[in-house]
Amino acid sequence: MANTYPTIGRYPLVPAADLASATSAINTVNGDTRKGGDSSGKKAGLEVIRDSSGTYAKYISKGAAATSAWQLVDGSAAVTPS
Numbered sequence: 898m899a900n901t902y903p904t905i906g907r908y909p910l911v912p913a914a915d916l917a918s919a920t921s922a923i924n925t926v927n928g929d930t931r932k933g934g935d936s937s938g939k940k941a942g943l944e945v946i947r948d949s950s951g952t953y954a955k956y957i958s959k960g961a962a963a964t965s966a967w968q969l970v971d972g973s974a975a976v977t978p979s
Contacts, residue, residue: 905946905953913949916956919963919978926963939963947976 902909902923915921923945925938943958945967956967956976967976 908944908946908955910948910953911945913947913976916945916947916967916976917978921978924963924978926961939965941965944970 902911904910909923911923915923918924923939938961939958940961941958945956945958947954947956947967955970957970959966959968959975964978967978969975
């Protein structure tokens with residue numbers, strides 16, 4: 898489907914701007930983590946790959962709220978959507 902985030906393995910490949918935006922599909926609470934699909938929404942422990950101009954990093958959601966932080970899996974950085 899063209900409206901879904903592409904994947905690397907089982908992980909959605911999410912543009913850095915989407916990860917940082919509280920209103921993007923990946924940060925939708927109790928709804929849609931696809932660009933137009935019907936998945937279950939953001940939840941604590943959701944793992945994604947952030948794409949920053951072709952540089953990839955794995956992040957994990959620290960909570961289910963749209964503004965809950967995404968933590969780099971090695972703990973060295975976080976992205977808090979706003």
